Amino acid sequence: MKKAVFLLLLCLLFTNAYAQWSADRRLSNIQGSSFGPRAACWGDTIHVVWWETYQNPQHHEEVFSKRSLDGGDNWEAETILSVEDSIHGVGPNIAVWQNSVHVTWNEMYASYYAICYKKSTDGGTTWYATDTLRKEGIGGWGAHWIAAKDSNVYVVYIYEDGTLNFTKSTDNGETWSNHQIIGNGGARPRICTFPNIDSSLVVSVNNTIFNREVYCYLSTDVGATWSDSIVISDFDTISSQRPAMATDDSGGIHITWYDYKYSPYPWTGDIFYRASRDSGNSWQNIDSLTVTHRAHACDILAENSNVHVVWQDDRHDFDENFEIYYRMSSDLGQTWEQEVRLTDTLGHSRAPALTCDSQYVHLFWSDNRDDLTNRQGEIYYKRKDLSPSITEAQRPVVISKFKCEVYPNPFSQALEIRFWSYAKDPIMKIFDISGKEVIAYEMKEEIGGLKVDTKNLSCGVYFVQIEAGGERVSKKVVKLR
Numbered sequence: 001m002k003k004a005v006f007l008l009l010l011c012l013l014f015t016n017a018y019a020q021w022s023a024d025r026r027l028s029n030i031q032g033s034s035f036g037p038r039a040a041c042w043g044d045t046i047h048v049v050w051w052e053t054y055q056n057p058q059h060h061e062e063v064f065s066k067r068s069l070d071g072g073d074n075w076e077a078e079t080i081l082s083v084e085d086s087i088h089g090v091g092p093n094i095a096v097w098q099n100s101v102h103v104t105w106n107e108m109y110a111s112y113y114a115i116c117y118k119k120s121t122d123g124g125t126t127w128y129a130t131d132t133l134r135k136e137g138i139g140g141w142g143a144h145w146i147a148a149k150d151s152n153v154y155v156v157y158i159y160e161d162g163t164l165n166f167t168k169s170t171d172n173g174e175t176w177s178n179h180q181i182i183g184n185g186g187a188r189p190r191i192c193t194f195p196n197i198d199s200s201l202v203v204s205v206n207n208t209i210f211n212r213e214v215y216c217y218l219s220t221d222v223g224a225t226w227s228d229s230i231v232i233s234d235f236d237t238i239s240s241q242r243p244a245m246a247t248d249d250s251g252g253i254h255i256t257w258y259d260y261k262y263s264p265y266p267w268t269g270d271i272f273y274r275a276s277r278d279s280g281n282s283w284q285n286i287d288s289l290t291v292t293h294r295a296h297a298c299d300i301l302a303e304n305s306n307v308h309v310v311w312q313d314d315r316h317d318f319d320e321n322f323e324i325y326y327r328m329s330s331d332l333g334q335t336w337e338q339e340v341r342l343t344d345t346l347g348h349s350r351a352p353a354l355t356c357d358s359q360y361v362h363l364f365w366s367d368n369r370d371d372l373t374n375r376q377g378e379i380y381y382k383r384k385d386l387s388p389s390i391t392e393a394q395r396p397v398v399i400s401k402f403k404c405e406v407y408p409n410p411f412s413q414a415l416e417i418r419f420w421s422y423a424k425d426p427i428m429k430i431f432d433i434s435g436k437e438v439i440a441y442e443m444k445e446e447i448g449g450l451k452v453d454t455k456n457l458s459c460g461v462y463f464v465q466i467e468a469g470g471e472r473v474s475k476k477v478v479k480l481r
Contacts, residue, residue: 020384020385021340021342021363021382021383021384021385022072022382022383022384022385023382024343024367024380024381024382025380025381025382026367026370026378026379026380026381027048027066027075027364027378027379027380027381028050028052028064028066028078028378028379029078029378030052030054030064030078031054031055032052032053032054032055033052033053033054033374033375033376033377033378034050034051034052034064034366034376034377034378034379035050035051035052035053035351035366035376035377036050036051036090036091036092036351036366037049037050037351037353037364037365037366037379038050038092038093038094038353038364039094039353039354039355039362039364040094040095040096040101040355041096041355041356041357041362042096042097042098042099042123042357043357044068044069044070044071044357045067045068045069045096045123045124046067046068046071046072046355046357046362047065047066047067047094047096047101047124048065048066048067048094048353048364048379048381049063049064049065049081049092049093049094049103049105050063050064050092050364050366050379051063051064051089051090051091051092051105052064053376056084058086060084060088061088061089061090061108062080062081062082062083062084062088062089063080063081063082063089063090063092063103063105064078064079064080064081065078065079065081065094065103065124066078066079066379067123067124071357071359071360071383072360072362072381072383079124079127081103081105081118081127081130082105082107082116082130083130087107087108087109088107088108089105089106089107089108089116090105090106090108091105091106091143091144092104092105093105093144093145093146094146095146095147095148095153096148097148097149097150099120099121099122099123100119100120100121100148100151100172100173101119101120101123101124102117102118102119102146102148102153102173103117103118103119103146104116104117104133104144104145104146104155106143106144107132109136112136112160113136113143114132114134114135114136115132115133115134115144115155115157116130116131116132116133117130117131117132117133117146117155117173118130118131119172119173121172128173131173133155133167133176134157134165134179143157143158143185143187143188143189144156144157144158144189145157145189145190145191146191147191147192147193147201148193149193149198151170151171151172152168152169152170152193152222153168153169153172153173154166154167154168154191154193154201154223155167155168155191156182156189156190156191156203156205157189158185158186158187158189158205159181159185162184162185162186163181163182163183163184163185164181164182164183164184164185164189164203164205164217165179165180165181165182165185166179166180166181166182166191166203166223166226167179167180168222168223180223182203182217182226183215183217183226183228183229184207184215184229185205185206185207186205186206186207186212187205187206187241188205188206188241188242188243189203189204189205189206190203190204190205190243190244190245191203192245192246192247192253193247194247194251194279195247195248195249196249196250196251197251197279198222199220199221199222200218200219200220200251200279201218201219201222201223202216202217202218202219202245202247202253202279202280203216203217203218203219203226204216204232204243204244204245204255205217205243206240206241206242206243206257207229212239212240212241213231213232213233213234213235213240214231214232214233214240214243214255214257215229215230215231215232216229216230216232216245216253216255216280217229217230218230218279218280227280230280230283232255232257232274232283233257233259233272233274233286234259234261234286236261238259238260238261239259239260240257240258240259240272241257241258241259242257242258242296242297242298243255243256243257244256244257244298244299244300245300246300246301246302246307247302248302248303248305248307248332249304249409250277250332250408250409250410251277251278251279252275252276252277252278252279252302252332252333252410253275253276253279253280254273254274254275254300254302254307254332254333255273255274255275255300256271256272256273256289256298256299256300256309256311257271257272257298258270258271258272258295258296258297258298258311259272262288262291262293263293264293265293265294267296268293268294268295268296268314269293269295269296270288270289270290270291270292270293270295271288271289271290271295271298271309271311272286272287272288272289273286273287273288273289273300273309273333274286274287275332275333277332277410277480277481284333287333287336289309289327289336289339290311290313290325290339292313292315294313294314294315295311295312295313295325296311296312296313296314296322296350297311297312297350297351297352298310298311298312298352299311299352299353299354300354301354301355301356301361302332303356303361303386304476305330305331305332305409305410305461305476305477305478306328306329306330306332306386307328307329307332307333308326308327308328308354308356308361308384309326309327309328310324310325310326310342310352310354310363311324311325311352312324312325312348312349312350312351312352312365313325320348321346321347321348322348322349322350323341323342323343323344323345323348323349324341324342324343324349324352324363324365325339325340325341325342326339326340326341326342326363327339327340330461330478331410331459331460331461331478331479331480332410332478332480334459334460334478334480335460342363342382343365343367343380345367345369346369346372347367347368347369347370347371347372347377348367348368348377349365349366349367349369349380350365350366350367350377351365351366352364352365353365356386358386359385359386359387360383360384360385360386361383361384361386362381362383363381363382363383363384364379364380364381365379365380366378366379366380367379367380405417405418406464406475406477409475409477409478410477410478410479410480411454411477411478411479411480412454412479412480412481413453413454413455414451414452414453414454414455415430415451415452415454415464415477416449416450416451416452417449417450417451417452417464417466418449425442425468426466426467426468427440427441427442427466427467427468428440428441428450428452428464428465428466429441429464429465429466429467430452430457430462430463430464430465431462431463431465432460432461432462433460433461433462438457438462439452439454439457454479457479458479459479459480459481460478460479461476461477461478462476462477462478462479463475463476463477464477
């Protein structure tokens with residue numbers, strides 16, 4: 001009986017986790033193959049770019065974009081960004097800051113790849129002419145990444161000699177700095193800014209020159225100088241590949257990749273995760289997010305105290321019928337919820353990409369369910385509602401009588417709480433994720449602050465609640481160490 005109840009609860013848990021996601025939706029509608037989506041958003045405006053192969057009437061490979069102005073409810077028609085000619089445009093990446101949309105991709109010439117750049121300053125309504133950032137010597141398609149913050153735009157790429165290179169624009173893509181070598185690269189570079197640290201950048205890369213491990217480089221002066229390489233994956237004889245990276249509001253860095261070390265299969269492995277809580281000064285132990293050894297390409301996203309990871313997985317049919325799987329952490333990677341299968345079709349679902357706004361996590365991938373003979377497929381989309389879970393939703397909602405700030409978040413040894421209220425004698429309480437009260441203070445001031453010693457609290461998610469005059473306000477916080 002107990003076993004049956006446990007299984008029922010487990011099923012309900014998985015059903016609820018999947019129910020937070022919308023139905024699958026096809027976005028691309030061109031007679032061809034769509035691959036490699038990348039996405040970014042600002043507010044309710046979502047942008048996705050991909051690489052399309054089609055006949056018109058001769059063979060073309062070009063870069064397309066599509067946008068939604070209402071958080072993914074409706075989507076406009078596709079826009080071609082590259083020039084439709086005999087030169088193939090492949091492997092796009094995208095960054096967005098307010099109304100500025102920045103896109104890079106590779107142009108495939110007979111003997112080399114170039115990096116091209118295009119921007120829009122009106123949220124993707126119109127586009128400037130294409131600029132070429134480097135005309136030759138690029139180490140293959142997809143060997144670049146772009147990030148943007150304020151009027152600064154940053155690009156990293158792999159040169160044909162295997163070096164990791166960097167260039168930036170400080171005037172929203174109008175002009176570009178001299179290209180500088182950061183270190184050794186190889187494949188799949190990524191660059192990220194920090195939401196609340198203006199001068200810092202971090203780059204991750206798959207170093208294929210000396211060994212196939214994941215490395216990162218740090219800059220604290222907006223890319224003027226860079227640290228020595230930091231080994232992120234286990235330094236061993238087993239390949240670690242396709243790193244993905246995200247940064248969070250507290251200065252944390254989150255990196256995932258896939259690794260063959262425990263896999264008996266020739267080209268799939270497991271998804272591994274590693275985080276730094278202090279902008280790269282120190283790193284936590286490596287965590288394995290899968291155990292079936294059939295994972296491949298992954299992506300990662302951090303927002304507030306949540307980390308989201310998606311990957312393609314071939315565990316079901318062992319015939320490259322990849323499906324998309326998902327795991328989430330609500331405490332910035334300290335603990336992880338159960339994995340959730342997000343796609344289930346006869347065809348394959350591959351190359352997942354994430355972005356988010358304040359209400360939804362948005363997922364894009366390539367899927368050939370509509371035509372199993374189509375090697376790549378079409379671009380599909382679904383989203384996850386970030387509305388609070390039942391446990392969190394039962395916490396009181398913020399009301400206008402209160403002004404309350406809780407910081408730092410995430411926290412470690414102490415929390416500082418600043419508040420202002422019309423009502424007298426406010427009471428502050430802290431609850432753990434199960435709803436158990438762990439700390440309580442009765443305050444005699446209507447305006448003021450409070451420093452709470454949290455050394456004895458375990459790591460995890462908590463809710464700070466202030467109550468006065470029959471009204472309550474609640475803030476979600478995370479303890480890391």
